[in-house]
Amino acid sequence: MILLDSVWYRYPSGTVALQNVNLVINRGEIVALMGENGAGKTTLLKHLNGLFKPTSGRVEVDGVDTRTTTVASLSRKVGLVFQNPDNMFFCTTVFEEVSYALMQFGFSREEAEERAEEVLKTFDLLQYRNSSPFTLSGGEKKRLAISIVVAWMPSYIAIDEPTTGLDGWGKRRLIDLLLNLRDSERGIVLSSHDVEFVSEVATRVVLLLRGKVIADGPAVDILTDPRLLEEASLLTPQIPTLIQELKRKGLGDLNHKCLKLDEAVRCLSEIFSKTGSHFRGEGG
Amino acid sequence: MNMTIEIEDLSFRYAGSGRWALRNISLKIGEGEFAVFAGATGCGKSTLFKCLIGLIPQMYHGEYSGRVIVRGLDPSTTPISKMAQKVGMVFQNPDNQLFALTVENDVAFALENIGLERAEIERRVSKAFRIMGIEDLRHRSPFELSGGQKQRVAIASILALEPEILILDEPTSSLDGATAKKLLEELAEIRRKENITVLISEHRLDLVVREATRLIVMESGQIIADDEPREVLRQLLEDDYYMIELPKISRLAWALGLSGRRSIPLTKEEFIANLWGIGS
Numbered sequence: 083m084i085l086l087d088s089v090w091y092r093y094p095s096g097t098v099a100l101q102n103v104n105l106v107i108n109r110g111e112i113v114a115l116m117g118e119n120g121a122g123k124t125t126l127l128k129h130l131n132g133l134f135k136p137t138s139g140r141v142e143v144d145g146v147d148t149r150t151t152t153v154a155s156l157s158r159k160v161g162l163v164f165q166n167p168d169n170m171f172f173c174t175t176v177f178e179e180v181s182y183a184l185m186q187f188g189f190s191r192e193e194a195e196e197r198a199e200e201v202l203k204t205f206d207l208l209q210y211r212n213s214s215p216f217t218l219s220g221g222e223k224k225r226l227a228i229s230i231v232v233a234w235m236p237s238y239i240a241i242d243e244p245t246t247g248l249d250g251w252g253k254r255r256l257i258d259l260l261l262n263l264r265d266s267e268r269g270i271v272l273s274s275h276d277v278e279f280v281s282e283v284a285t286r287v288v289l290l291l292r293g294k295v296i297a298d299g300p301a302v303d304i305l306t307d308p309r310l311l312e313e314a315s316l317l318t319p320q321i322p323t324l325i326q327e328l329k330r331k332g333l334g335d336l337n338h339k340c341l342k343l344d345e346a347v348r349c350l351s352e353i354f355s356k357t358g359s360h361f362r363g364e365g366g
Numbered sequence: 367m368n369m370t371i372e373i374e375d376l377s378f379r380y381a382g383s384g385r386w387a388l389r390n391i392s393l394k395i396g397e398g399e400f401a402v403f404a405g406a407t408g409c410g411k412s413t414l415f416k417c418l419i420g421l422i423p424q425m426y427h428g429e430y431s432g433r434v435i436v437r438g439l440d441p442s443t444t445p446i447s448k449m450a451q452k453v454g455m456v457f458q459n460p461d462n463q464l465f466a467l468t469v470e471n472d473v474a475f476a477l478e479n480i481g482l483e484r485a486e487i488e489r490r491v492s493k494a495f496r497i498m499g500i501e502d503l504r505h506r507s508p509f510e511l512s513g514g515q516k517q518r519v520a521i522a523s524i525l526a527l528e529p530e531i532l533i534l535d536e537p538t539s540s541l542d543g544a545t546a547k548k549l550l551e552e553l554a555e556i557r558r559k560e561n562i563t564v565l566i567s568e569h570r571l572d573l574v575v576r577e578a579t580r581l582i583v584m585e586s587g588q589i590i591a592d593d594e595p596r597e598v599l600r601q602l603l604e605d606d607y608y609m610i611e612l613p614k615i616s617r618l619a620w621a622l623g624l625s626g627r628r629s630i631p632l633t634k635e636e637f638i639a640n641l642w643g644i645g646s
Contacts, residue, residue, distance in 0.1 A: 118542040119513040221407040246539055249406040249569060250611030275542040278572070278614060317543035320572055320614040324634045331638060343614050347621045354622070 088139035117290035118315035123273035161231030220247030367396035376432035405584035454529030460520035464508040514545035572613035
């Protein structure tokens with residue numbers, strides 16, 4: 083697990099970016115860090131692989147204090163994907179980009195190439211294997227950045243704003259990929275303000291406001307709490323907003339903790355089948 | 367309706383690319399419309415926008431055919447500086463647009479460049495600040511602002527040019543939900559008040575589509591749907607189209623069979639109205 087214990091972080095300019103953050107991230111979880119621009123999400127992610135060390139407090143990755151080891155050795159365990167994928171690329175082809183990283187982590191050339199091939203296939207990028215990473219579209223670059231990290235199989239993957247620049251198709255694919263990674267017992271932390279995406283994928287949500295954790299709990303609890311979300315400058319996702327409105331209008335025994343689209347479909351169809359083909363509320 | 371933009375059979379291929387970025391696009395957009403462009407990344411939205419202000423083919427070279435008329439001008443031959451007085455374009459990343467030491471200088475820069483009088487510059491700058499609600503940022507450095515503030519400054523600097531057409535390429539992609547929603551509401555308000563034509567590309571359809579008069583969907587350089595937004599949503603849902611993210615409320619209504627002959631709901635209010643309408 084990754085443990086953040088009373089973590090404070092102050093930038094050299096004096097700005098306090100994190101204030102007394104306490105957090106535990108386990109394998110098999112998909113934790114979404116959410117909050118407005120400047121809330122401290124990226125700063126927090128950079129602590130997970132030791133890129134930033136806390137000004138006070140401590141961060142431990144599987145029991146190892148990040149101050150006692152190197153970013154390189156921590157990165158083997160915690161893969162960090164930056165918001166702007168251009169910052170990660172420097173090779174001449176997509177294929178080299180993935181295999182180079184693997185060889186840096188000590189994989190033999192043969193194994194690196196085998197894995198690169200496999201991961202590019204999973205992320206639907208194999209057709210670009212000989213292209214320059216810089217010729218890819220925004221969504222493809224994002225997928226490549228994630229695939230580079232996934233290739234070396236870190237225990238934890240931290241992704242800064244995974245959906246920026248992704249279209250509907252890209253998001254659906256990403257949701258499937260993240261769920262698969264979780265099933266293979268990876269711990270995933272992502273920062274996002276895309277509430278609709280987070281609704282479909284996160285098991286847990288941590289709300290940040292000006293460097294402080296203001297809420298930490300199951301996604302289904304946090305994302306159905308309009309008051310908390312408003313405090314963090316986030317919109318309530320569409321499904322819980324609708325469900326609350328339906329409840330207010332008198333649609334009985336509706337589980338207002340419904341978050342995902344397929345849950346809402348299931349739950350509303352059940353109600354319709356019980357109440358007959360149509361619902362009669364106050365205006366019916 | 368007076369046509370502000372007329373595109374006839376436009377195709378474009380970037381120099382060195384084997385793929386046509388735009389293929390036989392024909393499109394007319396009327397004065398005062400709020401047209402939303404949607405489509406998977408790489409579908410050609412940004413390329414099309416660049417054609418409307420003349421960046422294509424004047425700055426980006428390639429194979430260009432067809433005819434584009436914007437406010438009576440042909441952007442392929444009209445100087446871009448002249449096009450820019452009719453068409454204001456806001457890019458996805460505001461950092462590419464901001465450069466001055468203060469927000470005020472950033473907004474005034476283009477106005478000085480086109481040789482306006484001091485008093486006129488002051489009038490326009492003040493108006494743009496008021497519309498975007500950023501009077502308090504006037505003397506700040508653009509680089510110490512938050513993402514949402516920067517995007518507002520970038521839009522203000524374009525509004526100050528008093529364009530007849532405002533084009534925004536994914537203006538909310540880096541903004542949090544509350545800021546994105548506010549920005550889109552402001553744009554709708556500006557459009558109504560100033561009667562300018564707005565063209566916007568946006569992934570978050572749930573936030574933008576309720577203000578839209580048109581929804582235009584592109585794929586691989588072609589327009590595959592173009593109509594009133596609810597009608598387009600119906601077509602996309604019927605086809606189980608997954609390349610763009612459709613509003614969840616619309617998808618839920620469709621999955622529950624709540625849309626029937628009625629229009630596809632975009633908001634919770636419309637959803638509830640449809641719900642009560644069943645069987646009646």
